[in-house]
Amino acid sequence: MNKFFIIICLFAFSLGNAQVVGSNHSDYTQADTLRGSLRPERTGYDVQKYHLKLKVEPEKKFISGSNIISFKVTEDLPVMQLDLFENMKIDSIIHNNKSLQYERRFNAVFIEFPKPLKKGTSDSIEFFYQGNPIIAENAPWDGGFVWDTDEDGNPWVGVAVQGTGASLWYPNKDHQSDEPEEAQIDIAVPNGLMNVSNGRLISEKDLKNGFTEWSWKVVNPINNYNIMINIGNYKHFSEKYKDLDLDYYVLPYNLEKAKEHFSEVKDMMACFYEKMGPYPFIEDGFKLVETPYLGMEHQSAVAYGNEYLKGYLGNDLSGTGIGLKWDFIIIHESGHEWYGNSITSKDIADMWIHEGFTSYTEAIYTECRWGKVDALKYLRGIRQNISNTSTIIGDYGVNAEGSGDMYYKGSNLLNMIRSIYDDDELWWDTFRDYTKTYKHQTITTQETEEFFNNMTEVDLQPVFDQYLRHASLPVLQLRQGDDKILYRWKADVSYFRMPVDVIIDEEEIRLNATPEWQSYETGEELDEFQVNDLEFYIETEILD
Structure with a gap:
């Protein structure tokens, strides 16, 4: 090697x-x-x-x-x-x-x-x-x-x-x-x-x-x-x-x-x-x-x-x-001075609170210096280090961390939540408020989830559950219909719901996908369909 x-x-x-x-x-x-x-x-x-x-x-x-x-x-x-x-x-x-x-x-x-x-x-x-x-x-x-x-x-x-x-x-x-x-x-x-x-x-x-x-x-x-x-x-x-x-x-x-x-x-x-x-x-x-x-x-x-x-x-x-x-x-x-040292997980099973947030600071710094597009490209690039074979959260009470995916799957999760917010001013206000609220405290994953969930009308709990408590990525299943595209989520979390941004005919569209089949009326074919993979970390599957 x-x-x-x-x-x-x-x-x-x-x-x-x-x-x-x-x-x-x-x-x-x-x-x-x-x-x-x-x-x-x-x-x-x-x-x-x-x-x-x-x-x-x-x-x-x-x-x-x-x-x-x-x-x-x-x-x-x-x-x-x-x-x-x-x-x-x-x-x-x-x-x-x-x-x-x-x-x-x-x-x-x-x-x-x-x-x-x-x-x-x-x-x-x-x-x-x-x-x-x-x-x-x-x-x-x-x-x-x-x-x-x-x-x-x-x-x-x-x-x-x-x-x-x-x-x-x-x-x-x-x-x-x-x-x-x-x-x-x-x-x-x-x-x-x-x-x-x-x-x-x-x-x-x-x-x-x-x-x-x-x-x-x-x-x-x-x-x-x-x-x-x-x-x-x-x-x-x-x-x-x-x-x-x-x-x-x-x-x-x-x-x-x-x-x-x-x-x-x-x-x-x-x-x-x-x-x-x-x-x-x-x-x-x-x-x-x-x-x-x-x-x-x-x-x-x-x-x-x-x-x-x-x-x-x-x-x-x-x-x-x-x-x-x-x-x-x-x-x-x-970056750990803010996330890990100031905000600390009570149990090391929740170490993604340290490593996911700190890995996200790499993208934050990139965005400050070289712009959001480079930050998004960096986040997409580091996905090559994610295995998706075991969970981010470890076992509680036995000094056990989750997988190394806590780093870059964690940072991509945060980036995706920012995209779900679809409001950068709200995102950075929330991010700073989280950092201030839990300064010098030990906290849990549940407290982190509730904080970010409370700031948006979208229910983020299914997203947290899938990305933190299951190893695999959710799959956006797609099927060609007559003058429409059918779509739904396939995930470990049975109630998984998450909006996802896709590009059709050079226009970005938000699909509020659920586990049930839904349709988007369009004259375009599936090969004209593209997930915004700079902002959403998912898998796609095209069905006959």
């Missing part, structure tokens, strides 16, 4: 998410349930803050330290479940200056309190641990640490954990439904290196033992998999877009190249502000951090490893040439 085909195949397993089992899967284990489900040991408390204080030793590929976990008790809590991969050693878990008893089951840690914590109280524990965390063989497609060196021989360390779980390197409630309201990340690294984490740098401290501690603070809600460390011999430069600080951390020999290449960020922000609304984490700023792997959407510290190339490692996922006009990793991973 050539390199481009390999890239496409990898992307089909989703950028950064291939480590999670997909949907239509039945052999789930107890470990899957412990990770993916919500039981009283998890729902009985609401995380308020993580305060990580770690020492990272690149030569040993070793980390050690603690996480102070602050929380509110929402129900009387005799036992708390946290998560930490079983290969990591627990030193102690301290509450009120006393060690707590705990039991480990797979990657779950069940902590027993001497007396149940009372509903309505606020509390904290400090969890001390150490170990050699899992190493990623091919980040970000598998989760773990990347222990690398730069061209000058300096340690260069990154981490990618989405799907696999943040608990592979620090203890937390590893479920997307609960985000801490803030986080502090204190990381000690060998002198001469820098650690870049999420949020703002609050201090740099020489520990006088050969290590320097870099402390960062996030003041907005943040998902566990977004909390991150990036260690290297970084050089920093910065600029502003409106009231937003833009900071860049790159390797020294790429500094001048980065200053030129990252100029695209301002164009991107101008577009996203217009179409999606203001950057959702202004207090924490925006960063691009050069990493030894391709990229990830780490909140306010976006990982960048696209080698300063346009497209996706110099390739165009759409096959149209349009994807070579911009840097895929800058646009896609930054």
Whole structure:
């Protein structure tokens, strides 16, 4: 296989998410349930803050330290479940200056309190641990640490954990439904290196033992998999877009190249502000951090490893040439700040809320810079990466995503809903309102469906059901009649109804197709009939 085909195949397993089992899967284990489900040991408390204080030793590929976990008790809590991969050693878990008893089951840690914590109280524990965390063989497609060196021989360390779980390197409630309201990340690294984490740098401290501690603070809600460390011999430069600080951390020999290449960020922000609304984490700023792997959407510290190339490692996922006009990793991973980081799915089964919307931001940026026609052509082009063999939505409660189609089938679904609206002003108002309404929240597919459905007289529920909960596309069946064309839908959803725009004799016509045969009076033959496939992603079938 050539390199481009390999890239496409990898992307089909989703950028950064291939480590999670997909949907239509039945052999789930107890470990899957412990990770993916919500039981009283998890729902009985609401995380308020993580305060990580770690020492990272690149030569040993070793980390050690603690996480102070602050929380509110929402129900009387005799036992708390946290998560930490079983290969990591627990030193102690301290509450009120006393060690707590705990039991480990797979990657779950069940902590027993001497007396149940009372509903309505606020509390904290400090969890001390150490170990050699899992190493990623091919980040970000598998989760773990990347222990690398730069061209000058300096340690260069990154981490990618989405799907696999943040608990592979620090203890937390590893479920997307609960985000801490803030986080502090204190990381000690060998002198001469820098650690870049999420949020703002609050201090740099020489520990006088050969290590320097870099402390960062996030003041907005943040998902566990977004909390991150990036260690290297970084050089920093910065600029502003409106009231937003833009900071860049790159390797020294790429500094001048980065200053030129990252100029695209301002164009991107101008577009996203217009179409999606203001950057959702202004207090924490925006960063691009050069990493030894391709990229990830780490909140306010976006990982960048696209080698300063346009497209996706110099390739165009759409096959149209349009994807070579911009840097895929800058646009896609930054788009996640709005969709995935600010708006987060409660269960990873609904990850299309992250990936479908973020993939659509690629078309949004294209439209801002090069016009709607190019955006539509790009969206049509990326359909070549859609398999239509399994569902976009995964299985709930077992830490299972849906298929990689969540990316580009999801983005084409959104584009099609825009076409159903048939009113661009209404569409962009709705899109911005959705982004604002659910800012800094965890939500479900049902909430997303209801939001977009409420803004139009067309019932979108059959559309959502077919595209999200079934693998195949709806088929517009056509038959030639006398001076008319007959049409109807064939779909998995028995009640499937959706308007579709077709072109007959160079005129665009909207057919309000249903499962029942209907007719359109015309003297034209079927070979003069064409679906507007730039805006509608369907199949057609001509019957005798």
